Amino acid sequence: xxTRLVVIGAGxxxxxxxEHLFESEAGYDVTLFNAEPRGNYNRIMLSPVLAxxxxxxxxxxxxxxxxxxxxxxxxxGERIAQIDRVAKTVTAxxxxxxxYDKLLFGTGSNPFMIPLPGHDLxxxxxxxxxxxxxxxxxxxxxxxxxxxxxxxxxxxxxxxxAARGVDVTVVHIMxxxxxxxxxxxxxxxxxxxxxxxxxxxxxxxxxxxxxxxxGHVRALLLDDGTELPCDLLVMAVGIRPNTALAQxxxxxxxxxxxxxDQMVTSDADILAVGECVEHDGAIFGLxxxxxxxxxxxxxxxxxxxxxxxxxxxxxxLKVTGCDLFSAGDFMDGPGREDxxxxxxxxxxxxxxxxxxxxxxxxVMYGDTADSNWFFGLIRDKTDIAGMRDTLIFxxxxxxxxxxxxxAGVAALPRDAExxxxxxxxxxxxxxxxxxxxxxxxxxxxxxKASGSCGTCTGLVEQVLAVTLGDxxxxxxxxxxxxxxxxxxxxxxxxxKSQRLTSMPAVWQECGWKTSCGCHVCRPAxxxxxLADWPLEYRDDPQSRFINxxxxxxxxxDGTFSVVPRMWGGIxxxxxxxxxxxxxxxxxxxxxxxxxxxxxxxxxxxSEDLPDIWADLNAAGxxxxxxxxxxxxxxxxxxxxxxxxFGTQDSxxxxxxxxxxxxxxxxxxxxxxxxxGCPRNCAEATCKDIGVICVDSGYQVSIGxxxxxxxxxxxxxxxxxxxxxxxxxxxxxxxxxxxxxxYLDRIYKWMGKVGLDWISERIVDDLDSRMALVDRxxxxxxxxxxxxxxxxxxxxxxxxxxxxxxxxxAAE
Amino acid sequence: MSNWxxxxxxxxxxxxxxxxxxxxxxxxxxxRTGDDQVFALDNACPHKAGPxxxxxVHGTSVxxxxxxxxxxxxxxxxxxxxxxxxxxxxxxxxxxxxxxxRAFLRARVAA
Numbered sequence: 001x002x003t004r005l006v007v008i009g010a011g012x013x014x015x016x017x018x019e020h021l022f023e024s025e026a027g028y029d030v031t032l033f034n035a036e037p038r039g040n041y042n043r044i045m046l047s048p049v050l051a052x053x054x055x056x057x058x059x060x061x062x063x064x065x066x067x068x069x070x071x072x073x074x075x076x077g078e079r080i081a082q083i084d085r086v087a088k089t090v091t092a093x094x095x096x097x098x099x100y101d102k103l104l105f106g107t108g109s110n111p112f113m114i115p116l117p118g119h120d121l122x123x124x125x126x127x128x129x130x131x132x133x134x135x136x137x138x139x140x141x142x143x144x145x146x147x148x149x150x151x152x153x154x155x156x157x158x159x160x161x162a163a164r165g166v167d168v169t170v171v172h173i174m175x176x177x178x179x180x181x182x183x184x185x186x187x188x189x190x191x192x193x194x195x196x197x198x199x200x201x202x203x204x205x206x207x208x209x210x211x212x213x214x215g216h217v218r219a220l221l222l223d224d225g226t227e228l229p230c231d232l233l234v235m236a237v238g239i240r241p242n243t244a245l246a247q248x249x250x251x252x253x254x255x256x257x258x259x260x261d262q263m264v265t266s267d268a269d270i271l272a273v274g275e276c277v278e279h280d281g282a283i284f285g286l287x288x289x290x291x292x293x294x295x296x297x298x299x300x301x302x303x304x305x306x307x308x309x310x311x312x313x314x315x316x317l318k319v320t321g322c323d324l325f326s327a328g329d330f331m332d333g334p335g336r337e338d339x340x341x342x343x344x345x346x347x348x349x350x351x352x353x354x355x356x357x358x359x360x361x362x363v364m365y366g367d368t369a370d371s372n373w374f375f376g377l378i379r380d381k382t383d384i385a386g387m388r389d390t391l392i393f394x395x396x397x398x399x400x401x402x403x404x405x406x407a408g409v410a411a412l413p414r415d416a417e418x419x420x421x422x423x424x425x426x427x428x429x430x431x432x433x434x435x436x437x438x439x440x441x442x443x444x445x446x447x448k449a450s451g452s453c454g455t456c457t458g459l460v461e462q463v464l465a466v467t468l469g470d471x472x473x474x475x476x477x478x479x480x481x482x483x484x485x486x487x488x489x490x491x492x493x494x495x496k497s498q499r500l501t502s503m504p505a506v507w508q509e510c511g512w513k514t515s516c517g518c519h520v521c522r523p524a525x526x527x528x529x530l531a532d533w534p535l536e537y538r539d540d541p542q543s544r545f546i547n548x549x550x551x552x553x554x555x556x557d558g559t560f561s562v563v564p565r566m567w568g569g570i571x572x573x574x575x576x577x578x579x580x581x582x583x584x585x586x587x588x589x590x591x592x593x594x595x596x597x598x599x600x601x602x603x604x605x606s607e608d609l610p611d612i613w614a615d616l617n618a619a620g621x622x623x624x625x626x627x628x629x630x631x632x633x634x635x636x637x638x639x640x641x642x643x644x645f646g647t648q649d650s651x652x653x654x655x656x657x658x659x660x661x662x663x664x665x666x667x668x669x670x671x672x673x674x675x676g677c678p679r680n681c682a683e684a685t686c687k688d689i690g691v692i693c694v695d696s697g698y699q700v701s702i703g704x705x706x707x708x709x710x711x712x713x714x715x716x717x718x719x720x721x722x723x724x725x726x727x728x729x730x731x732x733x734x735x736x737x738x739x740x741x742y743l744d745r746i747y748k749w750m751g752k753v754g755l756d757w758i759s760e761r762i763v764d765d766l767d768s769r770m771a772l773v774d775r776x777x778x779x780x781x782x783x784x785x786x787x788x789x790x791x792x793x794x795x796x797x798x799x800x801x802x803x804x805x806x807x808x809a810a811e
Numbered sequence: 812m813s814n815w816x817x818x819x820x821x822x823x824x825x826x827x828x829x830x831x832x833x834x835x836x837x838x839x840x841x842x843r844t845g846d847d848q849v850f851a852l853d854n855a856c857p858h859k860a861g862p863x864x865x866x867x868v869h870g871t872s873v874x875x876x877x878x879x880x881x882x883x884x885x886x887x888x889x890x891x892x893x894x895x896x897x898x899x900x901x902x903x904x905x906x907x908x909x910x911x912x913r914a915f916l917r918a919r920v921a922a
Contacts, residue, residue, distance in 0.1 A: 545876065557866070
């Protein structure tokens with residue numbers, strides 16, 4: 001006898017159940033309800049339809065003939081209103097009552113709509129079905145679209161529309177795209193590829209409100225006040241299992257409809273498959289497990305024994321030109337190790353995560369040809385001990401060569417600038433080599449590359465090595481750290497010439513060998529990026545040494561010292577009283593006068609820092625940056641105000657300089673001194689930058705030191721006005737920031753580039769001087785502010801313990 | 812009673828950073844890696860008791876802020892040529908919350 005099966009939902013999962021069922025000739029009489037006015041089509045191929053690579057007809061799985069041949073009663077465009085589990089009937093929306101012996105749920109999922117103000121405006125849609133797809137396909141080159149959500153679905157929608165010429169902006173709340181499937185390095189490459197397709201990508205962007213006009217969407221407003229105009233807004237931020245009907249029918253429902261290993265719900269005659277189910281705590285969005293479920297459900301219906309087992313999943317993005325693959329678990333974790341391979345030339349990134357000689361996760365970008373092989377290793381838990389050294393190269397290349405340290409330079413285009421001083425590109429150097437310049441001296445002589453400041457010498461040598469192959473022996477250069485083969489100078493040139501504006505960009509384009517750097521390279525990269533791209537790059541506190549992260553100097557017992565700024569060494573009774581009060585209140589064990597003409601409070605506990613800062617701020621004082629690789633102090637003498645020998649207002653100039661320069665980050669600490677006469681009471685000639693006032697003006701000299709090395713400054717220029725002195729000093733500071741190696745003080749940098757090179761840019765060329773001053777001011781528009789006030793008001797919590805379990809332990 | 816203590820939201824610890832948890836017997840540092848794994852270690856470097864919570868976190872290691880010893884967050888072992896180990900405690904993330912093993916507190920009280 002035939003059994004009556006009612007199916008709710010004609011999706012990919014139930015469609016597969018029916019195929020298996022009819023193959024087994026089990027004799028089911030099937031009635032198929034579907035809320036969408038059509039039968040089963042391949043929903044995951046909507047993206048190629050949107051992109052114009054396929055038509056709807058291409059993606060229909062079951063057509064009218066198929067349903068007819070298999071005797072399915074189709075009730076498309078009809079919803080189920082009610083289920084009576086006792087009478088075993090379903091009631092259709094039009095009131096028809098249909099009896100069942102077995103009922104199969106395939107109600108799928110609903111797109112999640114963020115309840116932003118304006119989410120119900122006309123023109124705000126999800127990306128779920130053919131109707132949504134058709135809305136997007138109706139757009140063209142004159143339209144603007146915003147997509148909220150930088151996950152799989154959102155990016156496919158964005159790429160599809162961009163292929164139709166639509167102006168698309170993707171807004172993503174997390175710091176990198178597809179953060180659930182990709183790490184930040186692969187996320188960076190993906191972003192780059194999408195930007196190349198003309199898509200605007202905004203990460204770490206919080207949506208605030210959808211703005212409308214006459215009931216239709218007009219723009220998306222972000223938290224930071226940015227307005228993104230749009231004709232259509234697509235929300236692709238995730239899906240939720242559609243469980244409403246199951247819940248009304250009284251079935252056990254959690255995140256999804258609860259099913260056991262046989263896909264049976266809490267009612268023995270009701271089964272469920274697909275995105276609407278919850279199995280063993282998990283819900284499902286990818287197609288592979290849905291097909292597994294369908295097979296099990298069909299076997300359960302035919303009385304065969306079968307059990308659904310969750311398997312490892314892998315993800316691929318269906319966007320032309322963006323090859324990416326992710327599988328398994330690629331988080332760092334106990335006992336886990338990384339193998340990272342980057343080929344900057346081909347834009348390839350591969351990362352394998354290994355635990356106990358088994359591959360547990362893989363992320364690949366750019367070349368995913370071997371993804372199935374790696375996925376097999378993950379799924380089968382293959383022991384890779386024997387092939388570990390060559391594993392990363394894939395199945396075809398066991399016994400591979402070591403990573404090529406020249407890959408980064410080899411990948412540069414011919415128009416990449418190598419020598420910034422003389423504006424020489426890689427192509428000009430290659431041409432010079434082809435014309436017979438086969439060593440560094442010859443390249444320098446014919447092109448001038450590396451002939452000025454010399455910091456690009458390493459890169460020029462690498463171009464020689466790449467071009468000449470074995471005929472050129474690369475001199476051994478000191479790399480930044482074990483994470484890279486490149487020197488500081490090489491990396492700085494790459495950051496400038498390739499416009500690398502984020503840390504993942506540097507790691508990828510310079511072929512970093514670790515996933516996220518180390519304590520040696522990260523502070524250096526953080527400095528280079530903020531010095532070169534002050535507006536684009538955001539300072540990363542987690543890549544800073546603790547003193548710069550917490551704006552205080554760590555002491556050997558883990559307490560901190562606090563030094564408020566005293567502009568030019570001038571203070572007031574009120575400031576001194578506030579310092580004394582703070583020392584009492586926070587029980588500061590040691591109060592010391594520093595060599596930089598200010599007062600050091602030593603032995604403050606980390607959790608007291610925000611409070612002591614707030615007290616000092618209230619008395620008008622700000623951070624002295626006594627901890628920073630940046631401007632420390634401007635030491636002064638009393639000058640013409642009091643001194644009988646003073647020639648100029650040295651104190652006033654010192655205060656002016658300190659107020660202009662404070663907050664600036666530099667490669668190493670920067671100390672200034674201004675003396676009012678050649679007697680030099682402010683010891684200006686052993687500072688990084690010193691000013692000696694004379695009757696006829698100001699002598700600015702640079703490159704002094706009084707530390708491990710003791711150096712006297714060298715005269716850079718004498719100027720007649722205070723204004724010129726300030727400009728020269730700002731220009732020197734900016735030139736130093738833009739060119740020196742991290743942790744080189746000015747004297748070390750000057751030893752490499754020479755005083756003449758500095759002088760040419762600051763003394764001889766006034767346009768160059770003013771351009772440097774302008775760039776310094778751009779950077780200071782971001783960094784000339786008091787970090788103490790900011791941290792005390794917005795980040796005080798982070799200085800305190802996360803939790804106090806002292807009492808808990810006493811139980 | 813569960814064996815895990817809910818300490819805080821994962822977001823309260825910066826990525827590649829750490830926060831301290833006070834216990835009756837000194838501070839424990841709770842680290843979060845760039846990939847959102849969490850680890851709990853005694854907040855004292857085996858070298859000169861430097862506060863590891865203030866160090867730079869890279870991969871699954873932290874560099875002590877006092878003298879640049881690199882300590883594995885997984886094992887507590889000093890890396891490279893340095894020798895020494897700090898105690899580690901079970902920690903995990905569940906639904907965006909950081910959990911510490913209650914047993915570790917007892918062990919610390921008993922010690």
